Amino acid sequence: MRLLEWQGRELLARAGIPVPQGSVVRSPEESRQVAANIGGAVVLKAQVPVGGRGKAGGIRTATTPDEARRVAAELLHMELKSYPVRELLAVAAADVQAEHYLSVTLDRRRRSPVFIYSPTGGVDIEDVARAQPQKVRQVPVPVLEGLLPFRLRRLLQPAPHSLRKALAGVATKLYHMFLNYEAQLVEINPLAETEDGLLALDAKVILDDDHHPGQQFEGLREGDQDPLETEASEAGLHYVRLDGNIGIIGNGAGLVMATLDLVAQAGGQPANFLDIGGGARSDRVKTALDIVNREKKLDALLINVFGGITRCDEVAKGISEATDSLPAGLPVVVRLTGTNAAEGRDILSRSGLVPVEAMEEGAAQAVRLAKGRT
């Protein structure tokens, strides 16, 4: 779950990390009021769950409340990287002397949290790591050890002496926030040096979708919430919307990804990723068919099932029960192999569908049929 900046900022503030004065706004008038309260120049930042907002024109400065209202009106009409801008973060403009980078994230290889610090912030940290690797410091923190001071001393070696104590303070708070919210990433970039001390000028927070229940999560929501993705996940399905016109359904994340790749290789464009998971019964297959057909006009549908725990006859039953509700004329290609595949094929042929044996063949056929319709 990736939070929008304003929610991440709120978590930083709750953790005791200084953030600039301001708040989230949803209308030009609200922006004017917040700017008037702040009483100086404000920065208005479009709240969309993608990076590179500045370059795309989603971050603007206003010097008066009236200007803030005008700029907000413009921003709230924008679409950034295909996300409509519905909220802005309006904050006091800061007098920045230097920009640092600080984050805590998962180190998959060590299976532990890891701190990343650089005295060169405000830019993409991957770029800094490539160009000046000596300026990026990574220090893992074994969770069972707790956060011992030597870890922070090592982390902050590249930092100016005068700032190390203040940075250690922010890092400690950030680490506890990482644990408390079961985060996969908490990132402050830039962490600015100002006359009044350190200030977190941006917040990128990704929480674990599988976190424990807890009060601290109340009100937090996915920045990139797709209603169809939410509905699918409530039905026990993993659905991701994509740009193409060929619907894809399969069992198992790896198999579905491989199916998308085969469709792309054959010159087609997948409309979605949909994994029905293990052991799916016919009703879950029906829901899956409903979801992929909901909002988009598909030119073909490819169903790829390797039966194991999932029985092919159950999948076939779900498909045949749903055929009536499928759009008329939609070409459907079904690949069934594995447990009860023969029974599954029988059920399908009674519904007038012809299953294929191999997924490579299925992908090629779906692409061919889709091209015949466009």
Place this chain on the structure above:
Amino acid sequence: MSILVDRNTRVVVQGITGKEGAFHTRQMTAYGTQVVAGVTPGKGGQEMDGIPVFDTVEEAVSKQEANTSIVFVPSRFALDAMVEAAEAGVSLVVCITEGIPVHDMLRAFPLVRSYGTRLIGPNCPGLISPGKAKVGIMPGDVFTPGPVGIISRSGTLTYEIAHHLSQAGLGQSTVIGIGGDPVVGSTYADLLPLLAEDAETEALVLVGEIGGTAEEEAADWIAAHLHIPVVAYIAGFSAPPGKRMGHAGAIVSGGEGTAEAKAARLEQRDIPVARTPAQVSELLEGRRR
């Protein structure tokens, strides 16, 4: 030979009385795996298909000499179950459970390891040494005994590839699903040394997917240490960045974890990357000639 599981493996099923646990216990037994005990807290003293059920793993180890645990308990109890099994002295814990909080895994991993126990998973299909033992949820009939080791982050995709291998007459020594989560007990790099030392394993298939850099690390290890034919397959070339593709760990973030980068490193290390699942067995036959 084969690695980690064979005819001497004595399995305790944690969560044996649950729907999944009971179903797969029967499947494993039917395959020929020795399931010697089950554990469900509060149900000690019962039996499931003649298999004794205990309240604790400690009893399963002391009374039934279980040496391997397979975990089916719900995600919120999985940390407890994995550490309990390790502390009780089993040498291998295989965790099937999906949806375990990542921060639970950050604790489970060092704790299980501190008892000298190896962990496979979570969110994985388990492992199988065809013809000997299956400690997992994969359909056994897809696999045949033979010389090819497989390590994979995925389930059904592994069945797909093993199915092609079996049909081409390339049986498998041991097939291990390491799981699709960002934090897993064993990565490719942890398991490769075991397969390298296994006399029966004469070739290796590595099945990867987007997210993290485990495939790159495996490629480096293979180039430096492994002298048998290796073929790889990577899923997720068409996955958009920032989107979790089913598996919690399958996400391209900050330019890291792309299928292109993985394939490039593997090929740079002279490991061919199949473009389709069916191509894996073709490439492997070419390499073995």
